[in-house]
Amino acid sequence: MLKKPLIFDAHLDLSMNALEWNxxxxxxxxxxxxxxxxxTDKPDRAKGTVSLPxxxxxxxxxxxxxxxxxxxxxGNNMPGWKSPEQAWSQTQGQLAWYKAMEEAGEMVQINSADxxxxxxxxxxxxxxxxxxxxILSLEGADSIISMHHLEKAFNYGLRAIGPAHYGPGIYxxxxxxxxGISAKGRELLTEMERLGIILDATHLCDESFWDxxxxxxxxxxxxxxxxxxFVPHNRQFSDEQITELTERDAIIGVALDAWMxxxxxxxxxxxxxxxxxxxxxxxxxxxxxxxxxxxxxxxxIGSDLDGAFGREQCPYDLDNISDLQxxxxxxxxxxxxxxxxxxxxSNNWIRFLKKNLPAS
Numbered sequence: 388m389l390k391k392p393l394i395f396d397a398h399l400d401l402s403m404n405a406l407e408w409n410x411x412x413x414x415x416x417x418x419x420x421x422x423x424x425x426x427t428d429k430p431d432r433a434k435g436t437v438s439l440p441x442x443x444x445x446x447x448x449x450x451x452x453x454x455x456x457x458x459x460x461x462g463n464n465m466p467g468w469k470s471p472e473q474a475w476s477q478t479q480g481q482l483a484w485y486k487a488m489e490e491a492g493e494m495v496q497i498n499s500a501d502x503x504x505x506x507x508x509x510x511x512x513x514x515x516x517x518x519x520x521x522i523l524s525l526e527g528a529d530s531i532i533s534m535h536h537l538e539k540a541f542n543y544g545l546r547a548i549g550p551a552h553y554g555p556g557i558y559x560x561x562x563x564x565x566x567g568i569s570a571k572g573r574e575l576l577t578e579m580e581r582l583g584i585i586l587d588a589t590h591l592c593d594e595s596f597w598d599x600x601x602x603x604x605x606x607x608x609x610x611x612x613x614x615x616x617f618v619p620h621n622r623q624f625s626d627e628q629i630t631e632l633t634e635r636d637a638i639i640g641v642a643l644d645a646w647m648x649x650x651x652x653x654x655x656x657x658x659x660x661x662x663x664x665x666x667x668x669x670x671x672x673x674x675x676x677x678x679x680x681x682x683x684x685x686x687x688i689g690s691d692l693d694g695a696f697g698r699e700q701c702p703y704d705l706d707n708i709s710d711l712q713x714x715x716x717x718x719x720x721x722x723x724x725x726x727x728x729x730x731x732x733s734n735n736w737i738r739f740l741k742k743n744l745p746a747s
Contacts, residue, residue, distance in 0.1 A: 391446040393510055394711050395733035397640035398589075398611035398689035399437060400526070401452045402481035408435075413493060416441045416707040430655060431697030436707045439493055442519055445709030448510035449497070449733070451610055451689070452485065452521035454478040454545075457552055458529035465554050474530035482543065485521065494519045498544045501747040503740055522740065524587060524610065527552030527561065534578050541582045546744065547610070548579060549587035551595060559595040562622045567598035580605040585743060588612070588632060589689075592621055596628060600635070606743040607635050611642040611689030614675045617668070618650050626679055633676075633685040638735045640689020641672045645700045648672075652700075659703040666702045666710075670717050673731060683727035687735045688714075 404410050408429065410419050416438045426432040442450070456474035457467030468474040488494040495518040497503050506520040524547035531537050531548075550572060551561030558572035568576070572595075579586060580603060588609045591599055600607065609632060615623035624632070624639070632639060645659055646652035648668040659665075676686040692701060692708050704713070715728045723731075 391712055392715060392729055393449070393507075393733045394445060394447040394688060395736040396442075396447050396450040396688050396690050396692075396708070396711070397608070397638070397736055398524075398642065398691045398694075399450045399452050400455060400691070400694050401437070401450075401521075402484045403453065403455055403695075404435070404437065404693045405484050406480060410435065410438075412438045412488075413440070413491070414438055429695070431695065431699060434697030434699050435693065436697055436701060436705065437693040438707075439488075439519055441707045441709045443513075443517065445707075445712050446510075446513075447519070447708060447711065448513060448517065449503075449506060449520040449736075450522075451524045451547065452494075453524050453526045454481045454530070455526040455552070456481075456530040457527055458557065460555075463554060468530075471529060471532045471557070475532050475536060478525065478530045482523075485523070489518075492516070492518060494521055496520075496544050497522050497740075498546065498745070499747045500741050500744045503737070503744060507737065522546050522744075524585075525549065526587075527556065527590070528558045528575060529556050531558075531575065534574065537575065537578050537584075538582065541584060545584065547585035547587050547608070548575075549589050549610070550575060550591065550599060552590050559599060560592045561590045561595075562592065564592050565594060566592070567594045568602070572599070573602055576603040579603065583743070583745065588637070590622070593625075593628075600631060606739070607632065607637045608739060609637060609639045609689075611640050611691045611694075613642055613647045613672045616675060617671065618647055620647075622647060629676060629679055633680045636685075636739070638685055638687045638739050639676055640687045640736075641669050641676075642689055642691040642694075643669060643701045643705070644691055644694060644696055645702070648702075654700070659699075659701065664702050665704050666713055666717060669702065670714070670721065673718070674721060677727075683723065683730045684735060686731050688732070
């Protein structure tokens, strides 16, 4: 077993953190925290866990990086933008940040299987400050104003879309909402399938989950989703949903948001140590997926570690994202082989992308 196997993290909101949290992710995590001491505008101030140096330290050489811009209709009290055009513009600012990081040599966009192969070769023996590879994904599709905008997004490198986020959406219904996909949702899925865009089943409510998988026949994954057997909430997948996804050759990335890991979590009040939220719970979710499917070919990491929470709401034995390197030893402890561990750390996502990204 390699001392530091390559890790593929399938869900990081890097641009959201950079623009909405005003974090320079080229800084070390401890320097970002120090710069935020005394700030109270967000619950995770001075508690962040992700930066590009910490990713390099943890050998997290490739990730799925998001754009996100929620549209909220009148009467919807969730945070978001008042029109799809505003939401689209927000995602374009996020795209501009990724491009700025590329120009600075910090990141590189992976659009094709050839791009992925070249990047993996670089990370076999990465130079100091090697760029982090990213596959661009859209979390919640409400910022897609029209199918013209969808094609435009594909042309700038968008390779995966989750049709919904939290609450009701234009195309599908998300976490804590109910109902199936809309007529516009069916149009979106048809165009995604034509373009070869990956469907991210994460955040779909149960009705939209089954409706979407019935109507979409292209590649599917779940970038950051845990198991309902441990936390009985619609944000998690039931065993039936996990089985359906794995029969579609999907990969499911296990997330590290504490409320998804232990029942009874109260945001802003519960404490990870008191509630027993450790990396062992992440291992439990990974193991459940593997036991349910009978192999290690469908579980992965989708940490969501910068998804609007920090150390106040993640495993107490994780200081920053580089501590994902603690996972191999924990998997060895419960009997996982070296090949199993490499599948979970990165190979499952890599295999999926080599099969489903454009060739070049």
